[in-house]
Amino acid sequence: MAVFVPVRWVAPLLYGVVLVGGLYYAVAGPGPTGWWRPAGFVAVLGALFALEAIGGRRPAARVRLLLARCALIGAVVVLDASGLSQVLFVLLPFTAYFAFGRTTALALGALCLAGLLTAYVLTAPGWYRDLEHVSDLLMLTVGLVLALSMAAVAVGEQRARREVEEYAAQVAELSAATERNRLARDIHDSLGHHLTAMSVQLEMASDFRALDPDAAQRALNEARRSVRLALGDVRQSVRALRDEAARPSLSIALAGLAEDGATPPRVTVEVSGDENAYGAAELTALYRAAQEGVTNARRHARASRVTVVVCLEGEAARMVVTDDGLGFAPDAADSAAGGFGLVGMRERVQLVAGSVDIESGPGAGTRLTVTVPRGKP
Numbered sequence: 001m002a003v004f005v006p007v008r009w010v011a012p013l014l015y016g017v018v019l020v021g022g023l024y025y026a027v028a029g030p031g032p033t034g035w036w037r038p039a040g041f042v043a044v045l046g047a048l049f050a051l052e053a054i055g056g057r058r059p060a061a062r063v064r065l066l067l068a069r070c071a072l073i074g075a076v077v078v079l080d081a082s083g084l085s086q087v088l089f090v091l092l093p094f095t096a097y098f099a100f101g102r103t104t105a106l107a108l109g110a111l112c113l114a115g116l117l118t119a120y121v122l123t124a125p126g127w128y129r130d131l132e133h134v135s136d137l138l139m140l141t142v143g144l145v146l147a148l149s150m151a152a153v154a155v156g157e158q159r160a161r162r163e164v165e166e167y168a169a170q171v172a173e174l175s176a177a178t179e180r181n182r183l184a185r186d187i188h189d190s191l192g193h194h195l196t197a198m199s200v201q202l203e204m205a206s207d208f209r210a211l212d213p214d215a216a217q218r219a220l221n222e223a224r225r226s227v228r229l230a231l232g233d234v235r236q237s238v239r240a241l242r243d244e245a246a247r248p249s250l251s252i253a254l255a256g257l258a259e260d261g262a263t264p265p266r267v268t269v270e271v272s273g274d275e276n277a278y279g280a281a282e283l284t285a286l287y288r289a290a291q292e293g294v295t296n297a298r299r300h301a302r303a304s305r306v307t308v309v310v311c312l313e314g315e316a317a318r319m320v321v322t323d324d325g326l327g328f329a330p331d332a333a334d335s336a337a338g339g340f341g342l343v344g345m346r347e348r349v350q351l352v353a354g355s356v357d358i359e360s361g362p363g364a365g366t367r368l369t370v371t372v373p374r375g376k377p
Helices: 010-028 036-057 062-079 084-100 102-123 131-208 213-241 250-258 280-301 330-335 340-351
Strands: 266-273 305-312 316-323 355-360 366-373
Touching (some): 010 036, 010 084, 084 131, 102 131, 131 213, 131 340, 250 266, 250 280, 250 305, 280 316, 280 366, 340 355
Parallel strands (some): 266 305
Antiparallel strands (some): 305 316, 316 366, 355 366
């Protein structure tokens, strides 16, 4: 069971009020009480103050603290000639509510009332005709009700705060996981694409170094260009992390795919419609999907031609990427260890409520269709 923290100022405040009232009665009371009784009264109250300080440092010893508090309050009531210290009984169910729960607190409150009634029956016959005794009983009842109500409110507030903290921790964990996934997708889609192009271009330069130096030099130049593009994507990712990213231009970004290197495949791009009607998230999802399709055609499909057709309509954007490569089995690619690119593409498109459809087969090329609805402003 969860242990809650009592309201710290309630018990010391009551102890202070009882101390002042008891000492005032000892000085200005109707008759002498002897020096030992006020001295014991002050000493026991001092022990109660010390008990509260110990309880704040040792919350695990709740049973011993409750028993010690009960014994000391009983001693204060016996030593107090004014009778004001009976109000301290409300602290027993009040502190028990935090340490043991509502049921134990209610039981202690009932025991306090029963104990006072028993004392009246044994020491004051006909107590129910004495207004002072009846008033004390009613005041104790009211005090117990108020103390239990205050404890219930304080426990409810602490429970709600803990739930909010747990929820905030869960949200932070989910946010961190979402950000990690986003960074993984960005690294794969941007750097992965350019590194693939550089790998192909450097291999081409190595193969043609002796046979065709001009072709090898062109491949090296394209590799250098891919390095610059990769650095540009890194800077763009850093700006995005700092919330400084500019609105992407889909047509310009896709045109960069068409111009990305002299190595196969040949990429043609066709864009129609108004991209200003779409948000940055939708445009980025379309571009990254096209980039993944082109990268896969270059890396795996050995395609000679890739076509990217984007139609930005009023309610939804539709992009189709086709290649004439070797093709593959889409289900096997999604489940393979190296299929993170397709998984990341689906995640990115699903984040903008879009859909991905892949049609392919061995030797039949690949057709990638991405549909993204227009987001609301």
